[in-house]
Amino acid sequence: MATATATTDKVAEDATAVPYAARIEHVSKSFAGPAGRQLVLDDITLDVAPGEFVTLLGASGCGKSTLLNLVAGLDRPSAGTIGTDGRPALMFQEHALFPWLTAGKNIELALKLRGVAKAERRPEAERLLELVRLQGAYGKRVHELSGGMRQRVALARALAQDSRLLLMDEPFAALDAITRDVLHDELTRIWRETGLSVLFVTHNVREAVRLAQRVVLLSSRPGRIAREWTVGIPQPRRIEDTAVAELSVEITEELRGEIRRHGQH
Amino acid sequence: MASTDHGTDLEVDVTKNGSAAAGAPPDPNDLAGLEAGLDALDSVQVRRTSLRETLVRKVLPPVTAIALVLVVWQLLVWAEVAPDYKLPSPSEVWGEVRESWLQGTLLDYIWTSVSRGLMGFLIALAIGTPLGLLVARVKFVRAAIGPILSGLQSLPSVAWVPPAVLWLGLNDSMMYAVILLGAVPSIANGLVAGIDQIPPLFLRAGRTLGATGLREARHIRAARLSGGPEAGLGLLLAVPDGRRDHRHLARSRHRPGPAAGAGPHQQQHVPGVPGHLPDPHRRHRHRPADLQPAGAEGAAQSRPAGHPLSVWVTLRRVMRTSPWLSSPHGSELSQLACV
Numbered sequence: 192m193a194t195a196t197a198t199t200d201k202v203a204e205d206a207t208a209v210p211y212a213a214r215i216e217h218v219s220k221s222f223a224g225p226a227g228r229q230l231v232l233d234d235i236t237l238d239v240a241p242g243e244f245v246t247l248l249g250a251s252g253c254g255k256s257t258l259l260n261l262v263a264g265l266d267r268p269s270a271g272t273i274g275t276d277g278r279p280a281l282m283f284q285e286h287a288l289f290p291w292l293t294a295g296k297n298i299e300l301a302l303k304l305r306g307v308a309k310a311e312r313r314p315e316a317e318r319l320l321e322l323v324r325l326q327g328a329y330g331k332r333v334h335e336l337s338g339g340m341r342q343r344v345a346l347a348r349a350l351a352q353d354s355r356l357l358l359m360d361e362p363f364a365a366l367d368a369i370t371r372d373v374l375h376d377e378l379t380r381i382w383r384e385t386g387l388s389v390l391f392v393t394h395n396v397r398e399a400v401r402l403a404q405r406v407v408l409l410s411s412r413p414g415r416i417a418r419e420w421t422v423g424i425p426q427p428r429r430i431e432d433t434a435v436a437e438l439s440v441e442i443t444e445e446l447r448g449e450i451r452r453h454g455q456h
Numbered sequence: 457m458a459s460t461d462h463g464t465d466l467e468v469d470v471t472k473n474g475s476a477a478a479g480a481p482p483d484p485n486d487l488a489g490l491e492a493g494l495d496a497l498d499s500v501q502v503r504r505t506s507l508r509e510t511l512v513r514k515v516l517p518p519v520t521a522i523a524l525v526l527v528v529w530q531l532l533v534w535a536e537v538a539p540d541y542k543l544p545s546p547s548e549v550w551g552e553v554r555e556s557w558l559q560g561t562l563l564d565y566i567w568t569s570v571s572r573g574l575m576g577f578l579i580a581l582a583i584g585t586p587l588g589l590l591v592a593r594v595k596f597v598r599a600a601i602g603p604i605l606s607g608l609q610s611l612p613s614v615a616w617v618p619p620a621v622l623w624l625g626l627n628d629s630m631m632y633a634v635i636l637l638g639a640v641p642s643i644a645n646g647l648v649a650g651i652d653q654i655p656p657l658f659l660r661a662g663r664t665l666g667a668t669g670l671r672e673a674r675h676i677r678a679a680r681l682s683g684g685p686e687a688g689l690g691l692l693l694a695v696p697d698g699r700r701d702h703r704h705l706a707r708s709r710h711r712p713g714p715a716a717g718a719g720p721h722q723q724q725h726v727p728g729v730p731g732h733l734p735d736p737h738r739r740h741r742h743r744p745a746d747l748q749p750a751g752a753e754g755a756a757q758s759r760p761a762g763h764p765l766s767v768w769v770t771l772r773r774v775m776r777t778s779p780w781l782s783s784p785h786g787s788e789l790s791q792l793a794c795v
C-alpha cells in the first residue's frame with residue numbers, strides 16, 4: 192500500500208507520513224434531548240491502521256452512525272479529537288445516489304468535485320463501474336437498477352473520491368441475504384485490490400466477523416468500546432464458515448450480555 | 457441478532473446449488489457469474505416501448521376522443537339542435553380557420569394569445585422567484601404570507617376575471633392581472649416546495665463528496681430542482697410519473713440517520729387526498745396517495761415540485777443531448793437552446 196506517500200490533512204503532529212487512516216481520541220458526543228443533554232458516545236479511542244478493515248458492532252441506537260458521521264466530518268465531537276488521512280468517503284444504508292443523474296454521471300460528479308479533469312472523468316467512471324462489475328450500467332438511471340446494483344454504484348462513487356479511508360454505515364442492511372452475501376465477497380475483493388482502509392458499521396455479528404480483521408464492540412447508552420476481537424480467519428471467508436460461526440457465537444454472547452445490563456436497572 | 461438472521465439458511469442453499477462446492481474457496485469467476493445472475497433477476501425491467509406501442513397507448517386514445525367529439529358535433533348539426541350561427545358545422549369552422557391562415561391573420565390571433573401567456577409567465581417568474589426564495593428562507597415571511605400564497609394557488613384563475621374586469625376594464629392589463637394572480641403563487645409555491653423537499657440525505661451525500669456552499673447549491677440543490685430531462689418534461693406536461701417512484705420504494709425502508717435528525721424538522725409523509733396540491737407551508741406534505749413516497753428514499757426519489765425555470769433548463773438539456781439534434785436540421789435548434 193502506498194501509505195508512505197500519504198499527505199496529512201487535519202493532523203499536523205506528523206508532517207511526513209500518517210501511521211493511521213483514522214485516529215479517534217477520547218471522543219465524546221452528546222445531544223440536547225428532552226431530558227437535558229444525552230451522552231451518546233463516551234470517551235471513544237480507536238485507531239484504524241492503513242489498509243485495515245475494522246467493523247464497528249453494536250445494538251441499534253448505540254451511536255455507531257453518530258461516530259461514523261463524526262469521522263466523516265459531518266458533525267463535530269463534543270470532546271476529543273479525530274484525525275483522518277484526507278477526507279474519508281462515506282457510504283450509507285440508503286444508496287444516496289442522485290436520481291436526477293445516471294449511474295455514470297453520479298460517479299463523474301464525485302470525480303468532478305474531486306477536481307478530475309473533464310476528459311478523464313468518463314474513462315475513470317467506466318473503470319470504477321468495471322471494478323464493481325457493472326460495465327453496462329453507465330447510462331442507467333438509478334430507478335433502473337436493483338438494490339444490490341445501486342449499492343455497487345454507490346460504492347463506485349465512494350471509490351471515486353480516491354480516499355484512503357472508506358466509511359460504511361450498514362450499507363448492506365436493506366439488501367436480501369443472497370445479494371448481501373455476494374456484496375460481502377465483492378467488498379472483500381475490492382478492499383484487497385485497492386488497499387483501502389475500511390471502517391464498517393453494522394449490527395449484524397456474522398457480517399462483522401465475515402468482513403473484518405478487527406471487530407470492535409460498542410456498548411449502548413452511552414456508547415463505549417466494550418471489547419475488541421482480532422479476526423484471524425484467512426480471507427476469502429464465507430459467512431457460513433465454522434470459524435466465522437464460532438467467533439460470532441462468542442461475540443453475540445458478549446453483545447447480549449451488554450444489552451441485558453440495561454434491563455437490570 | 458445475526459445468528460438468528462433468517463438469511464443464513466438461504467445463503468447455505470445458494471452455495472450448494474451454485475457451481476462452487478460448499479466449503480471450497482469462492483472462485484472469482486463464479487462470483488461474477490452469480491452476480492450477473494442476480495442483476496438479471498433483480499433489476500427493474502425497463503423496456504423501451506416500441507413506436508407501435510406508443511401509438512396505440514398514447515396517441516390513439518386522444519385521437520379517438522377528438523374524432524368522437526367531431527362525430528357528435530356533426531350529428532348535432534345534422535339534427536339541427538341549434539341555428540347555424542350558434543352551432544356551425546365542423547367543416548365551416550375548418551374553412552374559417554383555413555381562410556384566416558391563408559390571409560395570414562390566424563398566426564396573429566394565436567400570437568396574441570401566446571405572447572400574452574409568455575410575457576405573463578416571464579413577469580410571474582421575475583416576481584415569483586424572489587418571493588419563493590424569501591418565503592422558503594425567511595421564517596417570518598413564511599409565517600406571514602405562506603398560507604396566503606397556498607390559498608391563492610388553490611383559487612382558479614378564472615375566479616379573478618370578474619373583479620379584474622370591474623377594476624381594470626376589459627383590456628391587456630386585466631389579462632395580465634389574471635395571469636399573474638394565477639402564476640405567481642404557483643411559481644413561488646413550487647420553488648418553496650422544491651427547496652423544502654431536498655432530503656437531508658442528499659445534502660449529506662453531497663457534502664461527503666465535497667459539495668459544500670456554492671457547489672452544493674449548484675450540483676445538488678439546483679440540479680435536483682431542474683430534475684433532469686425526464687422530470688422536467690413531466691413538469692412541462694404536468695404529468696406526474698408515479699410508476700417510477702414506486703418500483704424501488706418497495707424495497708426501501710425508512711431509517712433516518714442521526715444527521716437527518718429525528719428532530720422536529722424530520723419530514724413526515726402523510727397520505728394525501730388524491731388531486732390535492734402539495735402544500736409547501738406545512739411540515740407534512742400532501743401528495744396524491746399513489747405518489748406517496750415511503751420514507752427518506754421515497755422523498756429522495758420522488759420528483760420535486762419543480763420551479764418553472766427547470767422547464768427551460770430541461771429544454772436546453774434535451775435539445776443538446778437529443779440524438780436527432782446532432783443531425784444538420786437540429787444544429788440551429790441546439791444552438792438556440794445553448795443561449
Ligand SMILES: Nc1ncnc2c1ncn2[C@@H]1O[C@H](COP(=O)(O)OP(=O)(O)O)[C@@H](O)[C@H]1O
Nearest residue numbers: 222231250251252253254255256257714715717
Ligand atoms: N441529531 C441528533 N439529535 C439528537 N439525538 C440524536 C441525534 N443523532 C442521534 N441521536 C441519538 O443518538 C443515539 C445513537 O444514534 P445512532 O448513532 O443513529 O445509532 P446507531 O447508528 O448505532 O443505530 C440514538 O439514541 C439517537 O436517538
Ligand SMILES: [Mg+2]
Nearest residue numbers: 255256257360
Ligand atoms: Mg445507524
